[in-house]
Every structure is written in C-alpha cells, then in structure tokens.
Amino acid sequence: MTLKHILSICTALLLAPVLRAQTGTVQGRLTEGEPGQEQPIPFANVLVAGTTVGTTTDLDGNYQLTVEAGTHAVVFSFVGFGTDTVRNVVVRPGETTRLDHGMGSSAIDIDEFEVVQKVDRERETVLLMDRKETTALVQNIGAQELKKKGANDVADGVKKVVGLSVVGDRYLMVRGMGDRYNAAYLNGLPLPSPDPDAKV
Numbered sequence: 637m638t639l640k641h642i643l644s645i646c647t648a649l650l651l652a653p654v655l656r657a658q659t660g661t662v663q664g665r666l667t668e669g670e671p672g673q674e675q676p677i678p679f680a681n682v683l684v685a686g687t688t689v690g691t692t693t694d695l696d697g698n699y700q701l702t703v704e705a706g707t708h709a710v711v712f713s714f715v716g717f718g719t720d721t722v723r724n725v726v727v728r729p730g731e732t733t734r735l736d737h738g739m740g741s742s743a744i745d746i747d748e749f750e751v752v753q754k755v756d757r758e759r760e761t762v763l764l765m766d767r768k769e770t771t772a773l774v775q776n777i778g779a780q781e782l783k784k785k786g787a788n789d790v791a792d793g794v795k796k797v798v799g800l801s802v803v804g805d806r807y808l809m810v811r812g813m814g815d816r817y818n819a820a821y822l823n824g825l826p827l828p829s830p831d832p833d834a835k836v
Contacts, residue, residue: 660727663700664735666693666712674738680714685721705729712737775799790822807831 666682667674676697683690684703693699701710705727713719717739727733763776775797787793795802801809807830810818820827 658705658729659702660705660729661700661702661732662708662710662725662727662735663698663732664737666697666699666714667736667738668717668741669738671738677714677717677739680712680717680739683711683713685709685711703727710735710737712739714739717741 662684666677666680668677669675676693676695678693678695678697680693680697681690682693682699682701684701685708687703687708689701689703691699691701708725708727709721709723710725711719711721720737720739722735722737725733725735759778759780763778763781767774767776777793777797782793782796785793785796787796791802791805794800794808799811801811803809808818808820
C-alpha cells in the first residue's frame with residue numbers, strides 16, 4: 637500500500653462521523669379522526685418533497701425518515717385521504733424532529749341521484765320475488781315459465797298452475813275453495829266468468 641492509499645483511508649474514516657452528523661431524523665405518527673379519538677393510518681406514503689427519500693407508515697401509523705439537515709416539506713398521502721403537505725419542517729444535524737400529523741378524509745358531497753331500472757315482469761325470478769313479498773296466496777305465471785312448461789295458449793298455461801284445474805274446458809276452479817272466492821286476472825286485469833250463474 638502506498639502512502640496515498642493510507643492517507644485516503646484515514647481521511648474517509650475521519651470524515652465519516654462528520655458526514656453522518658449532516659443528517660437528521662424526522663419521525664412521527666400519521667392519524668385520522670377527531671382529537672382524542674385518533675386512529676392510525678397504516679401503509680400511507682410519507683415523502684420528503686424534492687427528494688427521493690420516502691417511507692410508508694407501519695400498522696400503528698408510525699414512520700421514520702433520515703434526511704439531510706435543513707428545512708424540508710414532508711408530504712403525506714393515502715387513498716381516500718388525498719395529499720397533505722407540511723412545510724418548513726426544520727431538521728437539525730444528529731437530532732430527531734417529531735412530526736405527528738392528522739389527515740382528514742377527502743370525501744366529496746354530491747347531489748342525490750336515483751337509479752331507475754325497468755323490470756321485466758315476465759321473468760320467473762321477478763314473479764317469484766312478487767310471490768315471496770305478498771301476504772295473500774298468489775300464483776303468478778309469466779311468458780318465460782309458460783314457454784318452459786310447453787303451454788301453447790292461456791288455457792294450457794292455466795292447467796300448469798299449481799292448485800288450479802279447468803273443468804269441462806270451460807270453468808276455472810281453485811282447489812279447496814268455493815267459486816265465490818275465485819278471481820282470475822290476465823295481465824293485471826280481471827277475467828269475467830263464462831257462466832253468469834257462477835264465479836269461475
């Protein structure tokens with residue numbers, strides 16, 4: 637080893653503590669909520685503006701950064717909270733600067749809106765939901781179900797409804813009920829009885 641190499645190594649060893657003393661630490665806790673009810677914000681981004689120095693908060697919202705001594709701006713950001721910048725953070729060489737910060741949510745108030753969807757009243761699922769919500773005994777059959785059961789006309793479709801029977805290809809009877817309790821509707825309109833003396 638030459639004298640030049642030895643001198644370079646000694647200089648580096650002597651200057652290392654001096655160079656290290658030119659940095660300081662910024663540490664703190666990132667929270668959200670009202671004072672006294674703060675909750676930590678985990679995994680938020682903490683950056684020193686204008687540098688590549690940054691970190692993320694831990695599960696308790698704590699963070700720690702080692703930065704050059706001087707005055708800096710510290711940027712906090714997290715999804716749903718937006719971005720906050722704290723300016724004029726003074727970092728002294730070899731010292732720790734405490735910077736706790738509370739963020740507010742970036743919620744935006746919007747006007748009321750309404751979603752309107754047209755319901756296909758012939759679908760089997762809609763008819764089943766109607767049947768489920770009613771307090772009376774109701775049997776609905778739609779075009780989709782009639783097609784699935786192989787009905788060619790309304791008379792064939794009525795024969796497919798549970799609890800109904802067609803008597804003499806003319807009368808509609810509900811099993812277990814007298815004719816005065818019967819009411820038949822087609823597309824929401826009442827069907828007249830084919831017999832003036834009986835309500836069938």
